[in-house]
Amino acid sequence: MANYAVVTLIALSVLLVALLLRRPSLTAIQGGKILAFVAFFVLPVIATALGASIHLENSTSTQFCLSCHVMQKHGASLYIDDPTYVPAAHFQNNRIPKDHACYTCHTDYTMFGDVNAKMRGLRHLYVYYLATPPAKLALYEPFKNRECLHCHDGARSYEETTPHKEMKEQLSSNDMSCLTCHVKIHDVANIEKMKKWKGPGL
Amino acid sequence: MSDSRSRTERELRTAAYLLILGLAIEAITLQWAHPTSFVVFLTIGAVLVLAGMAVYLFAIVRH
Numbered sequence: 001m002a003n004y005a006v007v008t009l010i011a012l013s014v015l016l017v018a019l020l021l022r023r024p025s026l027t028a029i030q031g032g033k034i035l036a037f038v039a040f041f042v043l044p045v046i047a048t049a050l051g052a053s054i055h056l057e058n059s060t061s062t063q064f065c066l067s068c069h070v071m072q073k074h075g076a077s078l079y080i081d082d083p084t085y086v087p088a089a090h091f092q093n094n095r096i097p098k099d100h101a102c103y104t105c106h107t108d109y110t111m112f113g114d115v116n117a118k119m120r121g122l123r124h125l126y127v128y129y130l131a132t133p134p135a136k137l138a139l140y141e142p143f144k145n146r147e148c149l150h151c152h153d154g155a156r157s158y159e160e161t162t163p164h165k166e167m168k169e170q171l172s173s174n175d176m177s178c179l180t181c182h183v184k185i186h187d188v189a190n191i192e193k194m195k196k197w198k199g200p201g202l
Numbered sequence: 203m204s205d206s207r208s209r210t211e212r213e214l215r216t217a218a219y220l221l222i223l224g225l226a227i228e229a230i231t232l233q234w235a236h237p238t239s240f241v242v243f244l245t246i247g248a249v250l251v252l253a254g255m256a257v258y259l260f261a262i263v264r265h
Binding site for chain 2: 003006007010011013014017018020021024027036037040041044045047048051052054055058059061063064067068125128129
């Protein structure tokens with residue numbers, strides 16, 4: 001919907017610019033000068049800003065992340081038919097929105113988390129188009145419990161489970177990683193051999 | 203005087219072509235949620251639009 005609004009704005013801007021291109025004499029009068037300013041400056045600024053915002057929003061979609069060839073095995077790992085695999089269990093049981101699956105877990109839940117995520121995304125684009133992606137993908141830094149606790153903290157299923165109760169302080173302070181126990185993550189090395197869930201595609 | 207006017211008109215025409223091309227590219231890239239369309243939007247569409255606006259502003263300030 002937002003796409004159509006921006007495309008309509010762009011079309012309006014193009015029409016006005018084309019009109020002034022065809023009838024440059026219009027800019028000789030006061031109203032024409034204002035029209036030219038709107039067509040040549042105001043509308044393009046708004047259209048470009050809104051367009052950039054839509055692209056940034058699109059870049060948080062699962063489809064966007066998995067459109068890069070190097071991410072396809074990670075995408076396939078969301079369909080592993082085994083509830084002990086953390087990303088697969090979250091994806092298949094709607095614990096995270098399917099259309100924003102990667103972003104929901106891999107953004108930073110901090111004040112500038114979105115900005116950091118976009119910066120990493122730009123770095124990924126650079127590596128994908130202008131350099132060589134590494135054979136084995138890895139996170140820039142260890143996965144923080146903060147990202148898990150953003151949803152799980154305060155949830156009954158987390159708070160009332162015995163190991164969580166005993167280690168709550170260590171988990172909250174990130175002294176012990178959630179991944180110490182929840183070890184089954186994407187496991188792309190063995191993805192071909194694993195049984196897959198035949199759920200709805202993305 | 204007429205030389206100056208024709209130069210301004212020429213610059214406005216250049217600005218118009220840059221803007222139309224840039225905005226058209228921006229509109230096309232919005233049809234896909236793909237890294238390539240994002241890169242094309244940023245490095246071609248937005249750059250052409252900025253160049254068009256710069257030429258327009260330069261033309262009206264100089265005029």
